[in-house]
Amino acid sequence: MGPVVVAPDMTVEIGVILPTSTPDPANPIVGDVRASARFAEEAGLDSVWSTDHLVASAPMLDSTAVLATAAAVTDRIKIGYNVLLLSLRPVAWAAKQVSTLQILSGNRLVLGVGTGNPAHGDVAWRASGLSYDDRGARTDAALAVLPDLIAGKTAVVENGVEVAIAPGAAVPPIVVAGNGKRALRRVARFADGWASIGLSPSEVAAGLAEIGRPAVKATIVAPAVGDDPKAAAELLAQYEAAGVERVILAPTGADFRRDYEFAAAIKAAS
Template sequence: MKLGVILPSGDLRTSARQAEDAGLDSVFLGDHLMTGAPSLDSTVGLAVAAAVTTRIRIGLSVFVPAMRPLAWAAKQVASLQQVSGERLILGIGSGGGEAQFEAAGVPFAERGSRTDEALRLLPDLLAGKEVRIGDAAVELAPAVAVPPIWVGNRGRRVLQRVAEHGTGWFPSLLPPKDFAAGRRRLAGLGVTGPVIAVGATGALGEGEDLPTAADIGKGIADAYGAPLDRAISLPLTGSAGAVTERLVAYRDAGAAHVVIGLAGPRWADQVRVLGQVRALLAG
């Protein structure tokens, strides 16, 4: 199992190097136009992370092409793949919230069809092939290797998109049993051997200053309307050994990659614990 981490806002250069030094496999950034909190453009932020690292994969968690003109979205992705030395993992989703689509000038009701179009056309756009977008013939250069495409979120339409277009499935905040059920549904759609990654959250290590599973779970319940008992069961907390035991359940359910958003203070210390988890899983 591979492990990644969501980069925090702030000094991306230092954070990306710390994640690579800890032995992690990937760093990710979310893609937001506006959330009420400061956030960097995802492709610019990951370009910074790529510039100061040499090995670690860089990932979009998740890119929302539906909020952009498709050719421009492809240009951003191709540029990031080029400058990173082909280390990109392209998570794609249709979320972002109605206010963000309004700010982008895109009807919220079109997000699904625009996401489907992006999944259908992006591989050829990135590969430098001529693509028809409306009445325009578009051929982008330089061409790049098409990165792994992980379709984000959950639900039947998402799984259908994985079956039709994706090389991976990237749900977030699912317990292992629900994750395994989604994997079985993919098998029923004829999808065998995709990369299946999980987005998770938690606070790793020891200390009274770190939030508890109950603290983080309440935030999940408030944000997503999830039942509180279910939400409290999701965060990964405690020592490297305790977190490793939790992740083994995901590995047994078929997860190949877990990407964790860390809550609370002492991000660098938590990343070092995550590196210990990575070593334990490898052993």
């Protein structure tokens, strides 16, 4: 079965995760990024996403290389970090990668930012010579200067160094992930959007109320949409009413075509 081409008539965007990792270490999903990105675009989906880590609990490709590859073989679809771990990188390097992706993709990047899932442990930070316990503070410090760095403006980074990154680029939407109090404060202070995993519509509404900024919309990763496209579309309408602008559907296995066709069928049922 080929891609299901649908009209972009649904307000809530539907994204899918590229085959670059898996939550199940026993069943790694590392597939063809070029084919999957092209297939998602041909199916009429709105965005493709790459997970990010240095040392995860399962095999995982480098997110920036993945998104550059996806951008190179597509023309319309958005590309996104789900989510970039800023605390593992010098912020100037992160800004360089983001600005380059914006230029290469024609400003199609969405920058998801997080502090790291504890399920992966702290080995990536230890391997990088960094403190795992300081990852929240490092993320806040990076977010404070990242937009200026991406835009090519001068900013003061670690150790008081003043630097400008050239060429600058358009600052992508920044979506901060997390459910804790510190994460929600981080969203309110730095972000254009808020990301969380699997929340219900009512939980989304409560979280957005706590953030307290009407302009902030939610991205929900791996919502429980079931296996009926019409019922899933009805659920997405409830998410939209709660303040969701985007859902990112989780992979169900190594067959990305099946998952992407189901995502397209949800759009067609809306």
